[in-house]
Amino acid sequence: MTTPPEVALAQTSLLRAMAAIAPGSVRIGCRVIRDADETHLLPEEARSLPARQPAMRCASGAARWIAHGLLAEFCVNDTAVLRAPSGAPVWPEGITGSLAHDNEMAVAAIAPVGRIASLGIDVEPALALPDDILALVATRADRTDAADRHLAGRILFSAKEAVYKAVYPLDREILGYEDIAVDLDAGHATTKTGRRVSLAYCVAPRVVVLAFVEQGAG
Template sequence: MTRPPSPESALAQASLLQAMVAIAPKSVRVGCRVIQDGDEAHLLPEEARSILARQPAMRRASGAARWIAHGLLADVGVNDFAILRAPSGTPVWPDGITGSLAHDDEMAVAAVAPVADIGSLGIDVEPAQPLPDDILALVATRSDRTDAADRRLAGRVLFCAKEAVYKAVYPLDREILGYEDIEVDLNAGRAMTKGGRKVSLAYCVAPRVVVLAFVDGGRFRSRADGGNG
């Protein structure tokens, strides 16, 4: 059994949840959890077998993220669904549901939505700290627009956005994308992949950076060039 989080952790969790709910589209359910010792016990047996990572920290984080997702799914009437890890690394969701999981070293997050409203969904979480310059050099391109973000955290938000976009579009296009293949415009709240896939973005920066990337259900199979995904 996991212990209750410390008052500081509980406050951070509550603050982040409030910020996430504020940015999420109406049909998207979101949740977060401070990762704790023993969270690996929240993995259902089938989930535990599908996750090859043996490092305790990774299994704790996976357990925390799935614990959140189990609760979100229960809210829409889906109980005891094992969210398996596919060979591609993506989580497998129930029919009619799209979702995404993420964690950093301390916090796990999850989001789910009906595919009738949200065609595909991605989420990512990062510490609210400046992105190291060497990583920023790999992530940023001249076409990215980050003026709307806090200057100190713009690189971190950009990194988080590209991770979330990849999670949202991979189930649709099955295409491996590098950071240079995703153009992000934080000012407009949108992104586009090199193949023309349009993605909407929403983000918060306190107490952690969280980005939601989503493709609308009504057009989730359409590309900018008119082709099918």
């Protein structure tokens, strides 16, 4: 099936923006979600996913399709990325990574465990965050002055989602938004457990935040 030009442009633009923020050892990818993307799930992956709406399975298929390609860059082929009971993806030994999607776009990031101990990624539409959600997410400890004023709340929300994904495999602790202090100005976040997480983000054509814990941090 031929990819429509506008879809190809969206993927290319976002991939370029993501590549500009990723550390050198991190491989990243994105894909506009298509109706048949659930067919990209390997049989084991499909069985590990709970029975959900078709749209959610398409999104999971798109994210794992990206992950399969990224893993191949590290010569890891035909490996299922299962869903753990916690909801987190299960990566092959020696690999850390993260998956995310919104209603239209799926993203993935992976890296060999080494300088980077754990990764988290999140994607959101480049739209202002509704005030009621912002009230739940933001705390007095957060710093967002460096971000675009219109998108600062959305970036903050995405950052806390990405940070949680990065630290949960290390600490196995449930965190609320109030348990993560984000400093977008300095490019890092700190959890209530004292874990320090580096942050990088892009805002065009979607908001994507990459969170990563370096070996020895926290």
